[in-house]
Amino acid sequence: MLDAMVDKETLDAFRNKLEWHGAAIQDLQQWALGQDAEYFDRIRTRRLFTVAQEKLALQAGLATDAAGA
Incomplete structure (x- = not known):
């Protein structure tokens, strides 16, 4: 239902942000x-x-967060 109210680009931006944060947490x-x-090099990079x-x-x-994408 949320997909119908939010455009695909915004959803994709949030999904990418979540994947990025997941990878960052895993490295930490x-x-x-x-x-x-x-892993420390990955975190710094x-x-x-x-x-x-x-x-x-x-x-x-440009906007720097997914909400502004």
């Missing part, structure tokens, strides 16, 4: 369990990518 859990450098995306979006005047 794996790093916390084993202090593995591979994801953070750098997020900051770069937000800066580009701000300069382009």
Whole structure:
């Protein structure tokens, strides 16, 4: 029923955001369990990518969250 009230692009944006957050949480859990450098590198890379995306979006005047997509 929600699908009928919200356009497909908005739903896809939220789904992508949820998948991204799920992967980020999984990396944090794996790093916390084993202090593995591979997971720490993933976390740092994801953070750098997020900051770069937000800066580009701000300069382009675009929304930086899924609700504004």
